[in-house]
Amino acid sequence: MSKKYWAVTGALGCVTLLLAVAVIATPLFVVPLEIRMALNSAGKQSAPAATAQSGSTGLPLAGASAGQNSLVALYQQTNPGVVSIEVATVRGGTLRGAGAGSGFIYDDQGHIVTNNHVVDGATQVAVIFYNGQQAEASIVGTDPNSDLAVIKVDRLANGAHPLPLGDSDRVAVGESVIAIGNPFALGNSMTAGIVSAVGRTIDSGATPFSIPRAIQTDAAINHGNSGGPLLNLSGQVIGVNAQIASETDANAGVGFAIPSNMVGRVVPALIEKGAYAWPWLGVSGGSVNLSIVKANNLSVQEGAYIDSVTANGPAAKAGLRGSSGTRSVDGVDVPTGGDVIVAIDNTPITDFVNLLVEVASHKPGDQVRLTVLRG
Incomplete structure (x- = not known):
């Protein structure tokens, strides 16, 4: 089938969601890390006890006194900036739910960053x-x-202090990291590991939005670590621990953190306005791969394939089209007929994550020019 490139111009919409990514079902459970539990009758937590574990492939702790000393110093430096969080939902005088999570101090005014789901x-x-x-x-x-x-306390505890944000775009695979938080309501717990991968995409858990450039780590994180910091060895927050992937709903050495550069962009707006306005195109899909190329007879090997278009969204108004059928490739039904976005404002789009990142770099209402391979 003949393929032609064309360009469209449209405004990015201003609503409370971003682009959605089609996710292939796997046997893994990707779960948030807060704990839902019943509070004790006094509503109190016992005095926190500091514990530490090493990740499955983390820092060379055993027999390495220098490494041990550096981790001890790093914990002592950063732990005062980490908090445990207990939440309860009470309606009509009845406790409807309770949970626990983690957070870190953002500034001296008492603002604390955590996960929305906490x-x-x-x-x-x-x-x-x-x-x-x-x-x-x-x-x-x-x-x-x-x-x-973002939550806020009127006054910080003596000795408690903010933690600085690092540059998550500079995080490298193999870099040593630590996580401090409140796993299973055991506050002040530290684990150590490495950055296993960068540039992962994770679901927000509450909306169709997918979070790009997430950091994957093997530092042990569990339920209750949600909202706690992932830190580099300079004591900078490079991510906010949010999810694990596991076949057993428990830590399996595959944890994910929201990148700190997203924190630096979103949190100031949450403090000022209580919300953040994301730009969106109104499409869902996935990255062009060999099956997509074969099924659609594409002349390109890269790009963002559009599987569906949100009715009345910016992409729909600009004329983009989603899949119209399927074709079997090696025994698997593959969508066909969808457009492929190959550039935004002449910036090449190599995959769907790249599309997410590029759209997120704009503001709602911006005009963008899309280069599209018509399905």
Whole structure:
């Protein structure tokens, strides 16, 4: 079938979702890391105990006194900037749900960053600092699309301090990292490991939005680590721990953190406005692969394949088309007839994640020019 390139210009919409990525079903469970549990009758947590574990392929701890000392110093430096979070949902005087998660101090004004899914629906939020001191917190802003939220306490505990953000775009595979948080409500727990991969894409969990450039780590993170920091050896936050992939719903050495550069973009808006406005095109799909090329007789090997287009969204108004059928390739039904986006404003789009990142770099209302291979 003859293929032609064409260009469209359209405005990026301003709504509370971003592009959605089609996900192939696997036997893995990708689960958020908060704990849903019943609070004890006193509503208190026992004095926090610091524990540490090594990741499956992490830092050379055994027999390496220098490495041990550096980790001890790093923990002592950063732990005062990490908090445990307890949440409860009370309606009509009845406890409807409770949970626990983690967070880190963002600034001296008492703002604390955590995951949206930790505080979503909570009517009561309590923060437990590194020294056991507790404080009530209010929810300042939430963004389900990035799974980020900001809560605030009136006053930080003595010795508690903000943690600086690092540049997640400079994180390298093999880099040593630590995670500090509240796994299974065991506050002040540290684990160590490495960056296993960068550039992963994870679901937000609450909306069709997919979070690009997530960091994968083998540092042991479990339920309750949600919202806690993933730190480099300079004590900088490079990610916010959010999910694990596991066949058993428990840590299997595959954890994911929301990149710090997304935190740096979203959190100031949550503090100022209580929400973040994401641009979107209104399409879902996946990256061009060999099966897509064969099924659609494509002349390109890269790009973002459009499987469906949101009705009345920016892409639909600009004339983009989704799949219209399927074709069997090696015994697998592959979508056909969808457009392929190969560039935005002359910037090449190599895959669907690249499309997500490029769209996210714009503001709602921006005009963009798409170069499209018509399906």
